[in-house]
Amino acid sequence: MNDTQGSIEIKQIYKIFGNGSDTALSMLKAGASKQEVLAKVGCNVGLNNVSLNIPAGKIFVIMGLSGSGKSTLVRHFNRLIEPSAGEILVNGQNVLKLAPSGLRELRRKTMSMVFQSFGLLPHKTVSDNVGYGLSLRGEKKAEVAERIQHWIDRVGLKGYEHSYPDELSGGMRQRVGLARALVMDPQILLMDEAFSALDPLIRHDMQTLLLELQTTLQKTIVFITHDLDEALRIGAHIAILRDGELVQTGTPEQILNQPADDYVRRFVEKRSQGANTPPH
Amino acid sequence: MNDTQGSIEIKQIYKIFGNGSDTALSMLKAGASKQEVLAKVGCNVGLNNVSLNIPAGKIFVIMGLSGSGKSTLVRHFNRLIEPSAGEILVNGQNVLKLAPSGLRELRRKTMSMVFQSFGLLPHKTVSDNVGYGLSLRGEKKAEVAERIQHWIDRVGLKGYEHSYPDELSGGMRQRVGLARALVMDPQILLMDEAFSALDPLIRHDMQTLLLELQTTLQKTIVFITHDLDEALRIGAHIAILRDGELVQTGTPEQILNQPADDYVRRFVEKRSQGANTPPH
Amino acid sequence: QSNVCSPDQTIKFAGITWESGQLYTSLIRNLLEMGYGCKTEVVTGSSAATETALVGNDLQVWVEQWNRTDIVKKGQEMGKIRLVGDLLSGGGAIEGFFVPDYVVKGDAKRGIKASAPDLKSVSDLPKYKALFKDDEEPGKGRLLSCPVGWDCEKINTQKLKAYKLEGDYTNFRAGTGAALDAAITSAIERGKPILFYYWSPASLMGKYKLVQLQEPTYNEKCWDTLKDIKVKDVCPSASPKNKLTVGVSTPFATSNPGAVAVMEKLQLNADQINGAVVQMTDRKASSDVVAREFMKANPAVWQKWVSADAANKINAALK
Amino acid sequence: MNSIFFDLSFVDQINSAVIRLVAQHGDFFHDITRILLIHFLVPLEKFLIGLSPVVVLLGIGVLAWHALRRWTTVVALVAGLYLIGCFGLWDKLMQTLALMLVSTTLTIAIGLPMGIWMSASPRLRKVLEPVLDVMQTLPTFVYLVPVLMLFGLGKVPAVLATVIYALPPLVRLTDLGIRQVDKEVVEASRSFGSTPWQLLINVNLPLARPSIMAGLNQAVMMALAMVVIASMIGSRGLGEDVLSGINNMDMGRGLQGGFSIVILAVVIDRITQAYGKGRRERQALRQKRKGGQA
Amino acid sequence: MNSIFFDLSFVDQINSAVIRLVAQHGDFFHDITRILLIHFLVPLEKFLIGLSPVVVLLGIGVLAWHALRRWTTVVALVAGLYLIGCFGLWDKLMQTLALMLVSTTLTIAIGLPMGIWMSASPRLRKVLEPVLDVMQTLPTFVYLVPVLMLFGLGKVPAVLATVIYALPPLVRLTDLGIRQVDKEVVEASRSFGSTPWQLLINVNLPLARPSIMAGLNQAVMMALAMVVIASMIGSRGLGEDVLSGINNMDMGRGLQGGFSIVILAVVIDRITQAYGKGRRERQALRQKRKGGQA
Ligand SMILES: Nc1ncnc2c1ncn2[C@@H]1O[C@H](COP(=O)(O)OP(=O)(O)OP(=O)(O)O)[C@@H](O)[C@H]1O
Numbered sequence A, B: 001m002n003d004t005q006g007s008i009e010i011k012q013i014y015k016i017f018g019n020g021s022d023t024a025l026s027m028l029k030a031g032a033s034k035q036e037v038l039a040k041v042g043c044n045v046g047l048n049n050v051s052l053n054i055p056a057g058k059i060f061v062i063m064g065l066s067g068s069g070k071s072t073l074v075r076h077f078n079r080l081i082e083p084s085a086g087e088i089l090v091n092g093q094n095v096l097k098l099a100p101s102g103l104r105e106l107r108r109k110t111m112s113m114v115f116q117s118f119g120l121l122p123h124k125t126v127s128d129n130v131g132y133g134l135s136l137r138g139e140k141k142a143e144v145a146e147r148i149q150h151w152i153d154r155v156g157l158k159g160y161e162h163s164y165p166d167e168l169s170g171g172m173r174q175r176v177g178l179a180r181a182l183v184m185d186p187q188i189l190l191m192d193e194a195f196s197a198l199d200p201l202i203r204h205d206m207q208t209l210l211l212e213l214q215t216t217l218q219k220t221i222v223f224i225t226h227d228l229d230e231a232l233r234i235g236a237h238i239a240i241l242r243d244g245e246l247v248q249t250g251t252p253e254q255i256l257n258q259p260a261d262d263y264v265r266r267f268v269e270k271r272s273q274g275a276n277t278p279p280h
Numbered sequence C: 001q002s003n004v005c006s007p008d009q010t011i012k013f014a015g016i017t018w019e020s021g022q023l024y025t026s027l028i029r030n031l032l033e034m035g036y037g038c039k040t041e042v043v044t045g046s047s048a049a050t051e052t053a054l055v056g057n058d059l060q061v062w063v064e065q066w067n068r069t070d071i072v073k074k075g076q077e078m079g080k081i082r083l084v085g086d087l088l089s090g091g092g093a094i095e096g097f098f099v100p101d102y103v104v105k106g107d108a109k110r111g112i113k114a115s116a117p118d119l120k121s122v123s124d125l126p127k128y129k130a131l132f133k134d135d136e137e138p139g140k141g142r143l144l145s146c147p148v149g150w151d152c153e154k155i156n157t158q159k160l161k162a163y164k165l166e167g168d169y170t171n172f173r174a175g176t177g178a179a180l181d182a183a184i185t186s187a188i189e190r191g192k193p194i195l196f197y198y199w200s201p202a203s204l205m206g207k208y209k210l211v212q213l214q215e216p217t218y219n220e221k222c223w224d225t226l227k228d229i230k231v232k233d234v235c236p237s238a239s240p241k242n243k244l245t246v247g248v249s250t251p252f253a254t255s256n257p258g259a260v261a262v263m264e265k266l267q268l269n270a271d272q273i274n275g276a277v278v279q280m281t282d283r284k285a286s287s288d289v290v291a292r293e294f295m296k297a298n299p300a301v302w303q304k305w306v307s308a309d310a311a312n313k314i315n316a317a318l319k
Numbered sequence D, E: 001m002n003s004i005f006f007d008l009s010f011v012d013q014i015n016s017a018v019i020r021l022v023a024q025h026g027d028f029f030h031d032i033t034r035i036l037l038i039h040f041l042v043p044l045e046k047f048l049i050g051l052s053p054v055v056v057l058l059g060i061g062v063l064a065w066h067a068l069r070r071w072t073t074v075v076a077l078v079a080g081l082y083l084i085g086c087f088g089l090w091d092k093l094m095q096t097l098a099l100m101l102v103s104t105t106l107t108i109a110i111g112l113p114m115g116i117w118m119s120a121s122p123r124l125r126k127v128l129e130p131v132l133d134v135m136q137t138l139p140t141f142v143y144l145v146p147v148l149m150l151f152g153l154g155k156v157p158a159v160l161a162t163v164i165y166a167l168p169p170l171v172r173l174t175d176l177g178i179r180q181v182d183k184e185v186v187e188a189s190r191s192f193g194s195t196p197w198q199l200l201i202n203v204n205l206p207l208a209r210p211s212i213m214a215g216l217n218q219a220v221m222m223a224l225a226m227v228v229i230a231s232m233i234g235s236r237g238l239g240e241d242v243l244s245g246i247n248n249m250d251m252g253r254g255l256q257g258g259f260s261i262v263i264l265a266v267v268i269d270r271i272t273q274a275y276g277k278g279r280r281e282r283q284a285l286r287q288k289r290k291g292g293q294a
């Protein structure tokens, strides 16, 4: 089972938000679109029949239009969201069948998450925020102080250890969230637009860090981004979502050279376009 | 005075957060660095002697490391933050001397802002959020309904008019904030990382929108971004901040070709690097 | 009849907070309403509130006055109110220290043995302090006394001094009359020993068999030392009988001498009032109901108090 | 013994001051009482008592339905009131209801603005906090007597005492709620040029709503807890039964009266709380009822 | 008249039920009272009264300083208590303090867990809400008589009544505060595998703190508002003075007693509230004192 250490597999996941999810589910299974369901039942479709295989020890990038279900998808991996239907296997284990204690173990040891909207504890200082996951695991403050400081320095927040989140800039907050996940040293990292508020210098540095983690420690990293350059630089696989459906998965080359449809092609095109537009 | 319609000028602005700002201010004026002040007085320096001239009718991009004071700077333009020292002129008028009613007029008619962390009203629907600024101005709901719908459609949120912010994805929330500012049709738009959560397709579309607004309606747009490609594409001028200080301002060409120092050079380098890294 | 009550004025009675007072109130109201066509109304409230109102002529009649509060004393001194009549024959109400009779005699039916067979007088109390133990003041007995602020509370404090019981007994103040009644009822229902201050006429008197402890004989000079809490040098004396009167506001008394005349004549004896009051507690009947029944059953008693004309009207109304 | 203390007492001064006040201005205050009574309290009470119980029960039922949209609760509330009628306490219920309507309205009318004002001014908070402490902890009994000497027995001092007692939680929780509103939302609203009033209406009040409604709930509860005290100063209503129940050791009667007060409290509370729900919650509620799915 | 109502009355049943209960189980309850008194309340009171006033005043001063770090406030609080001593009410103050310490501790010990539990279970909330309504609005007087027939006169029923009355606001505001905690922070905490207990300690309680402290403030206020009622059932303390003031129309004495209660309330409230401040606020406060700048 060692080869599945860090793998994630999901099978035919549906997620529907709001009341009337039963009706919505049968509509979806009968082939209705997200827009139709929203108009008819008033339910938001988060995910629509998504199956995905995330190999262990690789960086797996998820892309897609804003609102296409990326955040919803990764929240399923550590079961912060219960799917309306489907199956989720982490390291070959069915996450949906885990008892509360098992689920807790999984979240403490196996996977950490960086949230798109940071999710910092507003009443704790930067260093307490970073150490939060460790303290949940029961590790003593004194023993982990060094590791906490290491990661605070690593994300460039030295000097801000005793600041509170509301005294930080957006990008600094995001980096606190990053350090909080990294200090846990988990098998799997779930990173939801974890670099979106960072400037190019720090961002590049962080990308390098992820690549290092992946190559030296064989971490599995699920990475959501809107930046194709970033995706191409760090991703071993890329999955593209649209309206809650999986449109294409593949290596960066496959995505670039054999886009599954027009939607994917436009995603890839923009890249060269954006970069080529001359300054005026 | 018509040529200054939409211009912003700031003179020797200092902003220091926390107690003991007097000590900190004199330290700064004596040449101390942000880090020294933080270590000695425990004050966060937001801005350190920034003077800037933003011409009317152009897109002005502000860049800089995360935490360098970009958000703090634009918050001064509409006086959401009071500077510790300095002067702010909008359309030639000293904003710091405005009476509450005058300041209100300025905010209602002259400039709208898109916030880095969105700042949506959680208890209002998408369409009420978008119409919020208009309702503050006293415009009747029925009269503006069309304009509201226009901008909701324009940012791609059709169908979500009656959703609440907590039912939206990060990028969708950001677009609500965008629509809310755009519907005001102000002379000046302050956009704090307004596209950071958007996917490339929508982002490109929005960039085009800004360019249109600028060329057809001569809006002044102050745009904070971390994306150099974006800055180059839309910015007529670029300013670069570091640790609360202004490092360089100039046209994109100047920034690209005559970087003021090493810091700016590294900012510019990353661009080509990131794009050129081959997928692995 | 015009001097009994003015037709456009409603006579406001204080709502008394104990049964005998309520019964007297109902009797007077019945007489005035049925016999003289007066309009009356009862306003409830704490004694202090209603007494204050009486002084201010917000209320006109306050039946069964024990004349012991400062409000009443000052009202009288200032000429704002008058105390008229003598509601209880035989000199008035009695008060003193009581124990349930099973404490002295036992109660075979409930299987209670006499716990203090020799208890006759207050001088026997030191022997029994363990029996009437006060849990909040270990080592002392508890005399369940009047609520704070009643005159009897202060008198009891002085009496404990005068009877040299201070070291052995606490003057345990019940907070209110209701609390006092509840504590006594609880003890008696449970068959426990209890030593308490009480008075008659009162429903408890009719309801339970109580034994009053003997106190040193009444002595006017000593009684004066007991009435004033500030006197340190006290000497023992039992309480004298207390004359029960009707308090009326002076404006009312001046303009309605006829009504006052009725109140002056009204008088019951202890058996009559205690009997009626027990009806109230046992059947939880309202004082109005009991007063009517009493009047029907004892026409001779009340006909003395009213004019013949009024008596006829009342008789007619009672049918 | 406690020799470290000076001997200090204002007892006599206070007493004579009160007496003087009553002697000099008592008539004036009594006139106020009379005016309030004649033009306001008595007509309201008369009106309520004059209504047929059927009409009242129906009216409250409709109101409750409009607010709650839940048959079971509506039926329970109306049945509760009907039960009070069966106890033979209908008229007293109406008297208490009149008192409560007036007191609660006054409490809201004073408390809400006061809380809002307090949230805006730390200096005011410093001044007002001890006042609120006094209002809440100074035993009603203490000021009841002077109040009663000034205003006379009855409804007016009862309303006064009730409002004084019920006000603090509403003020405090309004203040707290507004101060807890998310700073970023406030900032966004300011950036669009909202006046303080617009900020209040659009942001502060709606976002502080849960806290304010908790304050209102406490105010209603405390107002109804005052019903008995009100009866101690001659105000008619359900409190009378409680009082006489106590005085005569008639616990049954006291309890029946007491539970009638509780029922009335629950009815008032449930209806006000439902109306205090945000638009979104009410919408969700309606949909849930329709859709049938949780 | 009100013909739509059945005639219904439980008066007699209730009365005889109470009497039966007292006769059958009164001894048992009285034993409980005795045990609580002998082992707990009496020693505490004796201890407090036995302390020299100087020690008590100093102790409270130190405590207040530790909590508040503000000379002016500390001096004001201690001076207030000293004033009570000057009124000649020191022993009664200590008796009331003992009662309040016990009642407040019990209220927190019961109310906080109850509120937490309620916030976690909507079903429990549905059951508990009417119970809280009853606790708060059923006039104390109503259950006081049965309670004191069961437990006897004095401190124990006083503590009981106080806790019953002071509990609801704490429970309600704890519940409200926790339910208002930002969902995103809770989600983040869950994502790191927090147990429910860890979530409570690290997220829910600290973030609900302002609301919980408002509940505690209300609980303290309401507990002290009960001091007079406690005296009505024979509990010694400051309430006695108020009562006798009322009963004798000695407004001066009543007011002095009343204000002593207010002072005690303010002292307890300010100290508990200061300890309830978050680490950050306390830190900021200390710095402000030092730096001198606002
Ligand atoms: N309310 C505050 N209290 C204390 N310090 C603050 C506060 N707001 C901002 N700062 C500090 O001011 C500095 C500049 O913050 P600002 O938000 O302007 O950065 P930014 O350039 O917008 O960064 P980002 O790209 O990460 O958004 C930071 O060091 C931050 O810690």
Ligand SMILES: Nc1ncnc2c1ncn2[C@@H]1O[C@H](COP(=O)(O)OP(=O)(O)OP(=O)(O)O)[C@@H](O)[C@H]1O
Binding pocket: A017, A018, A044, A045, A046, A064, A065, A066, A067, A068, A069, A070, A071, A072, A073, A116, B166, B167, B168, B169, B170, B171, B172, B197, B199
């Ligand atoms: N709590 C919720 N209630 C209702 N709808 C929701 C909820 N959360 C998400 N959705 C809906 O689910 C869909 C997918 O949202 P999600 O947050 O997964 O998007 P995303 O791909 O992460 O977008 P972004 O790039 O903007 O972050 C959206 O249509 C959104 O409106």
Ligand SMILES: N[C@@H](Cc1c[nH]c[nH+]1)C(=O)O
Binding pocket: C018, C066, C068, C069, C150, C151, C152, C153, C199
């Ligand atoms: N109130 C009376 C006592 C009393 C007797 N009966 C009713 N009350 C007093 O002060 O002593």
Ligand SMILES: [Mg+2]
Binding pocket: A070, A071, A072, A116, A192, B169, B170, B171
């Ligand atoms: Mg997302």
Ligand SMILES: [Mg+2]
Binding pocket: A169, A170, A171, B070, B071, B072, B116, B192
């Ligand atoms: Mg920023």
